[in-house]
Amino acid sequence: MIWLRMSVVDAKQTLRDPMLFFMTAAPLLILAALRYAAPYGLSLLPGDPESGALDFAAIVSAVALLLVPLLPGTMAGLLLLDERDERLVAALAVTPLRKSGYFGYRLAFPFVLSAGYAAALPSASGLLPPGANALSLAPSLFAAAALAPMFAVLMGALAANKLEGLAVSKLSGWVVFAPALLLAPEPAQWVGALVPTYWIAKSYVSAASGDAAAAYGWGIGALLYLVALFVWLFGKYLRRIE
Amino acid sequence: MIRLRSALLFDARLQARHGFYAAYAIVSLLYVAMLRALPEAWRELAHLLATFSDPAALGFYFVGGLVLLEKQQRLFDPLFATPYAASEYVLSKTATLTGLSAAAIVAVRLGAFGFEGRWALFLYGSVATAAFFTLLGLGIAVSCRTLNGYFVASTVYTSVFALPLVEPLGLASWPALSMLPTHASLLALESAFGPEPTVRTTIYVVVWLAGWTVAAYAWALRRLTREREAGAE
Numbered sequence: 395m396i397w398l399r400m401s402v403v404d405a406k407q408t409l410r411d412p413m414l415f416f417m418t419a420a421p422l423l424i425l426a427a428l429r430y431a432a433p434y435g436l437s438l439l440p441g442d443p444e445s446g447a448l449d450f451a452a453i454v455s456a457v458a459l460l461l462v463p464l465l466p467g468t469m470a471g472l473l474l475l476d477e478r479d480e481r482l483v484a485a486l487a488v489t490p491l492r493k494s495g496y497f498g499y500r501l502a503f504p505f506v507l508s509a510g511y512a513a514a515l516p517s518a519s520g521l522l523p524p525g526a527n528a529l530s531l532a533p534s535l536f537a538a539a540a541l542a543p544m545f546a547v548l549m550g551a552l553a554a555n556k557l558e559g560l561a562v563s564k565l566s567g568w569v570v571f572a573p574a575l576l577l578a579p580e581p582a583q584w585v586g587a588l589v590p591t592y593w594i595a596k597s598y599v600s601a602a603s604g605d606a607a608a609a610y611g612w613g614i615g616a617l618l619y620l621v622a623l624f625v626w627l628f629g630k631y632l633r634r635i636e
Numbered sequence: 637m638i639r640l641r642s643a644l645l646f647d648a649r650l651q652a653r654h655g656f657y658a659a660y661a662i663v664s665l666l667y668v669a670m671l672r673a674l675p676e677a678w679r680e681l682a683h684l685l686a687t688f689s690d691p692a693a694l695g696f697y698f699v700g701g702l703v704l705l706e707k708q709q710r711l712f713d714p715l716f717a718t719p720y721a722a723s724e725y726v727l728s729k730t731a732t733l734t735g736l737s738a739a740a741i742v743a744v745r746l747g748a749f750g751f752e753g754r755w756a757l758f759l760y761g762s763v764a765t766a767a768f769f770t771l772l773g774l775g776i777a778v779s780c781r782t783l784n785g786y787f788v789a790s791t792v793y794t795s796v797f798a799l800p801l802v803e804p805l806g807l808a809s810w811p812a813l814s815m816l817p818t819h820a821s822l823l824a825l826e827s828a829f830g831p832e833p834t835v836r837t838t839i840y841v842v843v844w845l846a847g848w849t850v851a852a853y854a855w856a857l858r859r860l861t862r863e864r865e866a867g868a869e
Contacts, residue, residue, distance in 0.1 A: 416791070473782075554654075555705060556704060557655075559701070560701040560783075561654060561698075568666055574673075
């Protein structure tokens with residue numbers, strides 16, 4: 395119930411401060427760019443369009459998938475920082491919302507939003523082959539959506555205040571380019587396994603090329619990695635607000 | 637002069653402590669790696685787009701945080717009760733962030749292309765663009781309360797000033813775009829590897845960017861003064 399009431403408050407605020415509108419609208423722009431601009435961009439690629447064109451299309455589509463949670467997640471992260479700097483978290487902790495409710499609300503919203511857009515992305519992209527197994531795409535789509543709360547908590551955990559948060563967000567955004575590593579030769583690209591977005595990209599591109607087993611393997615790996623990372627970062631964040 | 641120097645030192649130290657320099661050292665390396673990995677045919681366009689949208693505009697991104705943190709720590713009023721003038725506040729923030737921008741831009745270009753190409757107009761355009769974006773951000777930030785509010789408010793401005801990008805992307809070309817300072821910025825950045833700029837283009841770039849930057853300075857200063865007066869009431 396309290397989430398509903400907070401949503402109403404947030405929705406009212408949207409009318410005055412269009413931030414939530416942006417959070418909601420920005421991934422739509424990414425989907426539109428993927429649908430209408432990406433095929434044109436890909437058609438400009440040098441070389442034989444038959445060879446490797448699918449690889450490029452799947453990789454562009456994977457970058458777009460990872461871009462979806464970036465903005466909602468970063469905006470949620472900035473909110474966490476603003477609200478911590480203003481000592482609002484401590485104030486909310488003594489309301490019926492409690493601390494857990496506050497975190498749940500701040501982190502669940504960008505996740506749900508990103509999940510919705512991520513689910514729409516493969517069909518919106520038009521870049522994946524019609525044979526791509528929809529179910530084998532699920533782990534990578536779910537993991538991509540889970541990146542949204544991850545970006546937020548990363549900023550809250552690593553940054554002491556909003557200034558450091560901006561510096562962190564400048565760096566964390568780069569992980570969306572991890573799919574480009576798939577173009578590198580095999581042993582060299584494994585360095586990408588350090589970032590969870592590489593696992594997500596592996597899973598997504600495997601699903602797109604019809605390799606369901608690899609899609610599940612990398613996808614479940616990505617999810618486990620994300621959960622471990624989240625627990626660690628969330629603990630760091632909690633210690634910062636106490 | 638001594639006051640301005642200590643303000644510059646203070647701002648530079650603050651930015652270093654909050655990881656701005658470290659972040660941009662890594663970001664610059666990532667850009668160099670990306671540009672070097674790209675096919676030859678795309679490298680120059682990618683360099684232009686990346687430089688314009690990131691290191692040249694980093695002041696815009698960071699100045700919002702700097703101003704908002706100081707506002708929220710209620711440093712604004714006591715700060716200006718001292719002999720520290722509003723103009724020094726604006727100049728110091730602009731100069732330090734412009735310095736960081738310029739360093740990142742040069743590092744990325746040297747790392748990706750070495751010394752080849754033309755430098756003079758490119759450097760002038762980089763510095764003027766960085767200063768312009770920082771001043772623009774400062775002027776917007778003084779009346780904002782939260783970071784998200786700042787970024788939302790700034791999209792109106794950024795989408796207008798990003799419009800000239802349609803030209804290097806080959807999407808459109810409108811004469812009216814040359815009214816925007818960022819049209820001159822892009823010409824300056826393009827001068828690095830494109831055909832040698834004509835005297836007319838050079839004069840346009842130099843005068844137009846300088847004019848817009850001075851105007852942005854006056855605008856930011858006025859916004860800051862007004863905000864302080866409103867806050868004092």
